[in-house]
Amino acid sequence: MSAVENEDQLRAKGYDKTPDFILQVPVAVEGHIIHWIESKASFGDECSHHAYLHDQFWSYWNRFGPGLVIYWYGFIQELDCNRERGILLKASFPTDIVTLCHSTV
Numbered sequence: 001m002s003a004v005e006n007e008d009q010l011r012a013k014g015y016d017k018t019p020d021f022i023l024q025v026p027v028a029v030e031g032h033i034i035h036w037i038e039s040k041a042s043f044g045d046e047c048s049h050h051a052y053l054h055d056q057f058w059s060y061w062n063r064f065g066p067g068l069v070i071y072w073y074g075f076i077q078e079l080d081c082n083r084e085r086g087i088l089l090k091a092s093f094p095t096d097i098v099t100l101c102h103s104t105v
Contacts, residue, residue: 019060019067029068029094032083036060036067044075044089057087068094 010018019036026035038060042048052069060067066086070093082088 005027007097015018016062017056018055022064026065026077027028027040029088029090030096032086032088033066034068034088035065037070039072041072042085044079046068046076046079049079051076053087070081 004024007018007020010022021024021037023035023037023060026033028034038051038057052056057067058070066088066090068090070090072091074091075089
């Protein structure tokens with residue numbers, strides 16, 4: 001089994017709303033655990049971000065737990081206000097990922 005499942009693989013399993021990637025083994029980004037990644041080829045402005053939160057991100061959070069949204073062209077910094085609730089925003093793929101291991105004991 002792969003450590004990452006992409007959107008096509010998740011849809012084949014019957015998920016209707018899916019992030020771009022589900023991490024089979026969660027990782028830590030800036031001290032926050034994430035289980036999924038959504039990539040947006042856009043700028044995160046207030047209007048579009050709130051629509052994405054309502055239509056996608058909170059659904060992902062409910063199904064899969066906390067996650068990371070990457071806005072390719074940046075975002076309004078004040079919109080990154082849900083970290084403690086489980087949705088992080090970044091402008092690029094993080095380089096400081098810490099992989100968490102599952103214990104076999």
